[in-house]
């Protein structure tokens with residue numbers, strides 16, 4: 011029996027592409043420290059291009075959602091088809107009946123409608139999940155604008171929800187949906203559009219009892235005539251609104267290049283150093299444990315000899331405050347600025363010994 015039209019299957023395929031694309035480019039950012047993520051990010055051309063790809067897949071998803079809304083509105087309003095995906099009290103009865111059947115309490119399966127309770131759960135789980143992902147995603151897309159209205163905390167919150175809902179969708183769709191469709195039912199109707207009679211009896215027997223609803227052609231034509239302009243206006247407004255959202259900010263795409271640390275201490279003047287003071291300070295400092303008591307003998311980590319080094323004070327100062335290689339950074343509490351002036355004067359004075 012026919013189940014899904016060609017267009018419905020195409021729509022589903024695009025949804026799958028968007029879902030997988032978003033998943034790959036999203037999880038590799040969420041788990042960016044993992045080796046696989048790093049390889050993936052490298053493979054996709056670096057973090058900037060992963061961010062752009064993630065947004066491109068998001069736009070595809072938005073397009074699929076808009077198309078879906080249009081088609082649903084058309085089916086309900088023009089064709090007069092029943093809202094067959096709305097949850098209904100009978101779905102709970104069916105689920106209960108189904109459980110009893112699986113337990114062997116009831117002998118026959120429930121006669122379920124075109125979309126049974128499991129499929130309705132899949133649909134609404136996906137629909138609500140996509141809505142959550144789009145809202146939180148668009149918030150992160152425009153963090154500056156959002157925090158003008160909402161508190162700053164809303165961006166990390168959106169990020170948390172975005173990541174958690176992504177994992178929830180991955181689990182529910184990746185595990186439950188794929189299992190129930192392919193393994194439990196061996197249902198390929200999204201690929202070939204068809205279900206066998208046997209599958210209909212097992213999963214959708216109620217459809218076999220019903221007569222299909224048809225609206226008369228004149229009424230349908232009349233509704234079609236009203237639908238087209240209304241849908242065009244609503245869709246146009248939606249697209250314009252979303253386009254505005256998407257082009258509002260271009261924050262968070264490019265990574266800021268790592269800045270070189272520049273330490274500036276205007277209050278100290280290297281000319282005031284005294285080599286004799288520096289020489290007597292040196293053995294009291296932790297420096298000597300690596301560079302040696304004479305500042306010429308490496309005791310650890312191949313610390314280089316320092317007497318007569320040709321280093322301007324600010325380079326020397328930076329080395330001490332920031333560290334480098336195996337050498338740790340030293341705070342001004344451990345080695346005050348004026349100590350360093352004296353030490354530097356001693357180290358750089360050629361005849362200082």
Ligand code: HEC
Nearest residue numbers: 296297300311312313314326329330334335336337340345
């Ligand atoms: C844990 C061992 C260790 C300690 C402690 C240490 N250093 Fe170093 N220092 C090194 C190593 C190793 C290097 C080489 C760093 C590199 O390869 O970048 C180095 C490099 C330097 C350099 C750069 C030399 C050059 O030619 O570029 C200076 C200057 C220096 N140390 C000064 C100091 C001073 C002053 C102290 C104390 C405040 C200190 N170090 C403490 C291990 C140490």
